[in-house]
Every structure is written in C-alpha cells, then in structure tokens.
Amino acid sequence: MQSYVGxxxxxxxxxxxxxxMPPALSAPPAGEKLDSSTSAEAAAAKLKxxxxxxxxxxxxxxxxxxxxxxxVLDATALMATDPMLIKAAIKLINTGLSAERAIWDAGDTVxxxxxxxxxxxxxxxxxxxxxxxxxxxxxxxxxxxxxxDSPVPFxxxxxxxxxxxxxxxxxxxxxxxxxxGGGPQSHTAIIARSLGLPAVVAxxxxxxxxxxxxxxxxxxxxxxxxxxxxxxxxxxxxWTEQATxxxxxxxxxxxxxxxxxxxxxxxxxxxxxxxxxxxxxxGVGLLRTEFCFLGHDTEPGHDEQVAAYKGVFDAxxxxxxxxxxxxxxxxxxxxxLTDSTEPNPALGVRGYRTDSTTPGVLARQLAAxxxxxxxxxxxxxxxxxxxxxxxxxxxxxxxxxxAGLQTPGVMVEVPSAALTARHLLDRVEFxxxxxxxxxxxxxxxDRQLGPLAALNDPWQPAVLALxxxxxxxxxxxxxxxxxxxxxxxxxxxxGVCGEAAADPALAxxxxxxxxxxxSMTARAIPAVSAVLRTVTLAQARQLAEQAVAAxxxxxxxxLVRAALPALAELGL
Amino acid sequence: xxxxxxxxxxxxxxxxxxxxxxxxAAGDLGFEVTISRAGEAAxxxxxxxxxxxxxxxxxEHGEVVVLRTENDSAGDSLETLVRILETNHDA
Numbered sequence: 193m194q195s196y197v198g199x200x201x202x203x204x205x206x207x208x209x210x211x212x213m214p215p216a217l218s219a220p221p222a223g224e225k226l227d228s229s230t231s232a233e234a235a236a237a238k239l240k241x242x243x244x245x246x247x248x249x250x251x252x253x254x255x256x257x258x259x260x261x262x263x264v265l266d267a268t269a270l271m272a273t274d275p276m277l278i279k280a281a282i283k284l285i286n287t288g289l290s291a292e293r294a295i296w297d298a299g300d301t302v303x304x305x306x307x308x309x310x311x312x313x314x315x316x317x318x319x320x321x322x323x324x325x326x327x328x329x330x331x332x333x334x335x336x337x338x339x340x341d342s343p344v345p346f347x348x349x350x351x352x353x354x355x356x357x358x359x360x361x362x363x364x365x366x367x368x369x370x371x372x373g374g375g376p377q378s379h380t381a382i383i384a385r386s387l388g389l390p391a392v393v394a395x396x397x398x399x400x401x402x403x404x405x406x407x408x409x410x411x412x413x414x415x416x417x418x419x420x421x422x423x424x425x426x427x428x429x430x431w432t433e434q435a436t437x438x439x440x441x442x443x444x445x446x447x448x449x450x451x452x453x454x455x456x457x458x459x460x461x462x463x464x465x466x467x468x469x470x471x472x473x474x475g476v477g478l479l480r481t482e483f484c485f486l487g488h489d490t491e492p493g494h495d496e497q498v499a500a501y502k503g504v505f506d507a508x509x510x511x512x513x514x515x516x517x518x519x520x521x522x523x524x525x526x527x528x529l530t531d532s533t534e535p536n537p538a539l540g541v542r543g544y545r546t547d548s549t550t551p552g553v554l555a556r557q558l559a560a561x562x563x564x565x566x567x568x569x570x571x572x573x574x575x576x577x578x579x580x581x582x583x584x585x586x587x588x589x590x591x592x593x594x595a596g597l598q599t600p601g602v603m604v605e606v607p608s609a610a611l612t613a614r615h616l617l618d619r620v621e622f623x624x625x626x627x628x629x630x631x632x633x634x635x636x637x638d639r640q641l642g643p644l645a646a647l648n649d650p651w652q653p654a655v656l657a658l659x660x661x662x663x664x665x666x667x668x669x670x671x672x673x674x675x676x677x678x679x680x681x682x683x684x685x686x687g688v689c690g691e692a693a694a695d696p697a698l699a700x701x702x703x704x705x706x707x708x709x710x711s712m713t714a715r716a717i718p719a720v721s722a723v724l725r726t727v728t729l730a731q732a733r734q735l736a737e738q739a740v741a742a743x744x745x746x747x748x749x750x751l752v753r754a755a756l757p758a759l760a761e762l763g764l
Numbered sequence: 765x766x767x768x769x770x771x772x773x774x775x776x777x778x779x780x781x782x783x784x785x786x787x788x789a790a791g792d793l794g795f796e797v798t799i800s801r802a803g804e805a806a807x808x809x810x811x812x813x814x815x816x817x818x819x820x821x822x823x824e825h826g827e828v829v830v831l832r833t834e835n836d837s838a839g840d841s842l843e844t845l846v847r848i849l850e851t852n853h854d855a
Contacts, residue, residue, distance in 0.1 A: 267784050267815065274787075276814040302816055312779060313819055320816070 193419045196395045198370070199645050200414030201381040203719070203764045204390025205431040206368045207408050207420045210401045211342055213350035214335040217325050220292035226285065235291040236282045242291075242330035246272040246323060249336075264319070271323045277302050292328050299324030307489065314489050339366075340403075347409055349398055352642070353380040363387045368409045370416055372399045373642030376649060377628040377691060385694055388715040392416060394645035412764055434763050441718040443472035445710070449728040453703050455721055456512070456711035458689060462503030465513075468714040475512035475571075477624065477711020478689035479504055481557065482524055489527045491553055497560035498567070505568035513570045514624065514689070514711070515561055516603065517554055519543045519577040523640065529553060538638065543578025543603075544588060558595035565597070575601035575624055580608045582615035589620050603689075605629035610658035613665025614672070617684045623662060625707070627690025631655050650692035651745040656701065660740055662686055663706040687711060696723035696764050697752050703729070704736025719764055726758040768831045768842040769802060770849035777824040782853040787815040789848055795835045797845065802828040812845070 226235055250269035254262050271277065277298055284294035303317040329336045339348065339360050345367045352373040353361075361383065369391040374380045376393065384391030390411030398416060401407065408420035408428070417424070445455035456477030457468030465476060484492055484500040492500075505513055520526040521542025529550050534540035547554040558574065565572035576588040579602040592600035601622035604610050610630065613623060627650045632639040634655050637647035649655075666683040674681035687709035692698050694716035702710060703724060710720065727735070735752050742748035753759055774782035790797050791813035798809035801823060809832060810817035823829055829849065831842050 263781060267780065270784050270787060270815050274814050274816045275791075275811045276816040276820075279811075305820055306816075309820065309822060313822070316819065 193417055196398045196416040198392040198395025198414050199376050200392050200411045201376050202384045202389060202391040203412040204368065204435065205410050205427045206347065206390055207406060207425055207428045208345060208347045208367050210349050210403065210405050210407055211340040211346040212399060212401065212403050213339060213348060214337050215351055217328055217337045220290060220296050220328065224290040224293040226288055226290050232285050235285045238331065239281055239291045239295060240278060242327045243273045243278055245330050246326040268319045268323060271320055272327060292331050295324055295327050310489050347407060349401055351399055352378065353383060368411065370395055370398055370409060372396055375639055375642060375645035377631065377639035381691065385691065385713045385716060394642045431763050438719045438722060438762060441472045441721050443474060445474060445721055445724065447703060447724055447727055447729050447732060451729045453724060454709040455717050456709055457714040458711050459504060462507065465504040465507035469507040471714045471717060473714050473717060475508055476504065477514050477687055477709055479513055479515045481516060481518055485518060485526055491528055494556065494560050497557065498564045501561055501564035502568050505564055505570035505572065509569035511570060512573060514573045514575060517557055517574060517576050520546055538632065544576040544584060545578055555591055558591055558597060562595045562597050573599040573601055573622065575603050577603045578605060579603060580606045582612060582619055585616045585619040604662050605633065607634050607658055610662045613662040614668045617666050617669040622685040623666065625659055625662060625688045625690060627655065627688060627692035630658060634658055649745040650690065650698060651749045653740055653742050653748055656740045656748065659702065659705050685709065694720065696720045697756055697759060699724060700727055700732050700756060701736045701739045701752055704732030719762065722762060723756060723758050723764065765832055765834050766836055766839055766842065768846050769828055770831065770846040771828050772823055772825055773850045773852040775825050775852060775854045778818050778821065783815045783818040785853055786845065786848050787813050787818055790845060793841050795833060795838060797831055797833045800830050802830050806832060
C-alpha cells in the first residue's frame, strides 16, 4: 500500500478509480526552428492532419452533447481546420518555424484579432487558444490538457486546477479531487467546496498514481492510499450515509447555549444566490461582483449592472446581502482596470486601490448597487476590498453616502486593517474578515503556491491573532464612542467571509473570538451549524484562547479538534 | 470571375452558428470563394470557408456582402451560398 498526505480541504471519504489530468501544455520555445530533416511541406501536412484529428474529436464530443454546449463544440471543432488559422501557421512554417511554434504563434495572432473586436468575438478567443493547445498536443502525440472523459465516476488527480477547468468539471462524474500542487485557498479548493466534493490539495507525488488504479481518499485527514481495504470501503459507505444528514440547515445559526451566530452564504451571481436561499442561508455575507465584469473588456453599463445585482437581492427579501465592490487585480485581472505587467500583482493596484488609477468605475458600481437595492427588498450592505488605512475607509464611506447607500463597510484582508480596526470602524459601519487574503498577507505566502500550503493555513496563530485584533478594535471603538456619547455602545459587527468559516472546527474558534457572522459556500453551512450547536459560547471562547496561544497551526488545529468530539462522530 | 450579392438575414449577423453553417458549405465546394462587404475592395475580401475570417469581418444583420470566385462555372454554387446567407438561422 502506498500513501500520500496533503492538506484536506473538504471532508468526505470515497473509494474509486483514479483518472490523471494530463499536465498543462508547455509552449514550444519562441522561434523554434523546423527540424532540418523535415521539409516545410511535410510539416504543413502534419499540421493539417493534427487539425483534422482535433476537429474529429470535438465533433464526436459535440455529437454526445446537447443545447449550448453542442453549439460551442461544433463551432470550436470548425476552428481546428479553419483556413485563416492553418494558412497563417503554414506561412510561418514556410519561413522556417516548427509546426508547433507556427500554430502557437498563429493562434496568438487570431486570438488577439478576436480580442480587439470585443464582446462576443473576444470571448471566442479562448476557444481559439483551446484549439491551438489541442493541435499542439496532437502534434506531440500527447493527450489534450483537459479533464479526462470516463464512462464511470472517478477521482480526478491533477497537478492543479485552473478556474477555467470548473466549466468542464462534471460533478456527476468526478467524486473527489486530489492535487499535487495548490494550497487550501487555491482554486481547486474553492471549486471543491462549492461542489461539495471531498478534496485533498498539496499531496506531493500523487500524480505518479496509475490511471484507473483504485484509491481511498479521506478529505478530512488529507490522505490518499492505494489498495483500499475493507475498512476503507466501510468508511466510505458510512460517509455517504452521513453526507445526507449533513446536507440540511434549518436557517438558524446558533451555539449550544442559544447564542446566535448568523450563517450566511458566499455567492457569485443570481443562480448561486437562489441555491443559497433554497439551502436556508440566513443571507449573503459576500456577493462577489466580479461575475458582472469578468469576460468584459469594457465596463458593463448601468442597467446591466442593476439587473445583475437585483437578481441576487431578489433571492433574499428582508435578509442581509453584503456586496463586495469590484475586486479586480492579482488573480482576477480585468483589461480596463488592472495593469498586467506589475511585478507583484498581489501587492499591486487591486481591489479598492483601482479607484485611484481608474476613478469612476467604483462610483458607477455603487450607483448601480444603490439602484438595485431600491428596487428590491433585501437589506443591502456594501464593503470595499483591500482597504489598508482609515483614510481609505473614510473615502469609501463618503462615496457610499453619495450613492445613497446607508451601510458602508470594509474588508479586513491586509494586516494593517486588522491592527487599526478601531479607527476603520470609526469611519464605517462594519468589517468583514477575508481570511484567504489575510492569511496570504500575514504569512507573506502566495495562496496559489503548493509548496507554501503549510504557511497558507488560516489556523496559523498569527492569523487568528489578527482576527482577535479586529474584534478587539470593534470593542474599543464602541467604548470610545460611548464615552463621547456619540453612538450606542454595542460594537459594530465583525464577520468572516473567507474560506476559514467553512471549516467547522475553525468556525468554533471564530465564534469564540467574537465574530458576529460566518459566511461561506452554502454547501458548508449544514456541517458548520451542526458543530457550532455542540459548544457553548464559554467553551468556544476557551478554545479560541488556546488556539491563539498555540505555537503552530498544527498545534492549534489539534488542540481544538481534540476538544470537539462531534467532528469525529460526523466524519468531519 | 463571377460575383453574387446577398443580404445577411440572421439576426445575430454573420457570427456563431450562421457563420459556421456558411463556412462549412463554402468549404465543401472544393474551390476558392471570397466574401467582402459590398463597396469594399476585392483585395480586402476574406476566405468564405474560414469561420474565423467571417467573424473578423463582423458583418451584421441587414448588411450586404459580395461573394466572388474565379471559377466561372460556379454560378449555381454561389446561388446556394447566397440562399444560406439570406436565411435567418436564428429563427
């Protein structure tokens, strides 16, 4: 038996066959020359042949698809032999380039042409680049870089997954995700949580597994083992039974002593919001507004934005919906806002900071949010991402006031914001901890990097101390205003909307640290609720103190998990 | 050289499905046909069998295009292509 250990990001135990995702295709070296033993004619013929085989594969797949995906596959298939693409590549072959490099460059040119046309055409540029990769793979005689197709459900093993892979990931076919790279905040982890799939990331060496081999995956323990035994099969069966129990939330987040703790959903559009409302989420703690902007090469208009936000608000009449203003930059670049040539995009002009380089976009977004709020019954709060100073918080609050939005807030993602929370909350009405970025900045560890996964752990005591500092800042601010008798003395709300809230054990710690709401992918709410109901506020406070005082993330996690027998009972 | 003109009937213009139907039909002919906007120089015409080239033309609903071929016996084939362009494939 061979075992691999990584970081478990979504609980669940399954036994199944492995399918390995082919590695991403490397670009042929720039200017790569045609092999001296190959004539240009022969290279051109090979290229045409590769194009034809890609076309045949895609047409075959289109034949099994229906509706929109069939139309997209049909059109993409045609691109593989498109004269514009192939002729341009053959011209390059005739100047002495290798077939691989020629189609690579021709694909770039055609994609750039489509992007320059904007709108629908710009979106098709991805299809051209996809076809190009498939042709290069065919020329090399390697499998195309995509999620493998299989007649039976399988455990997907990959180096890492990109956001684009979500579109082609069929949750009916994939029963667990295992990656060699990535961290607990990586795209793979986020995809796994939103689909409710058991997942392990940063499991080094796991891509050496053989295609078709049966393995046991434990998403809670973060382990993968080959040659599963009877115990593993029994554990997987037990999980399947419990999973149905852990799929329902009654709409009331609370601790064992009745202390209320609102459990909200993170959503990225109207469809998500409707699903979250159906799952009894008590509101939306994070509406990511990027959905309205990504894939656009120009700013969406007022009416388009109003309709998009209203679609989300309408799913939660009478409930709170916290809107995060556009968070572009770093891993979410937008051509009209962000500079892709920054050497350190995570430390660059992103989030709220884009308002200084491209003023107007944020003000127009706030106006659209205000209009949508007026037309709906949701209680709309707005918050800015990547706030670092009280002055920025004040400026954002002023912009919200101008737009007619009553409840401005800030995300606490930058350590400076956590440490100056008292002054931030003097200027805005609430704070929401974005633990993914807060962890990456506190630990100076890029959240996408597998080798840094251990640093990128929200259980790091330093991260927990920053959460504590933020809550303490809210308490200090309330005391200070009460002394001046300018406001009532209840601290302003401090919520958590990062992935940390979806870890049931960590949710107990956050409750003990004094946060007032937890927002997570709707799928995680039932498990978090079930565990929160087994502890009192006093117990949660004690665990939180121990976790903050721990010497390492592992020690904090072990201490807390050991004190929560419900986790083992529920298989979490 | 022979020429035919056609008015684009598809409501989305000559993109997406209408473009792929047309490009496929043009590709099946076995000889070169070009397409350009009416009034534009013949040198600016693009291959009719390239969906990507058709998309780059960006011809919208109601615009008039010119089809050309050097094959002087291809009148009927061009008529077939004209009928494809003058059919609304989104209806």
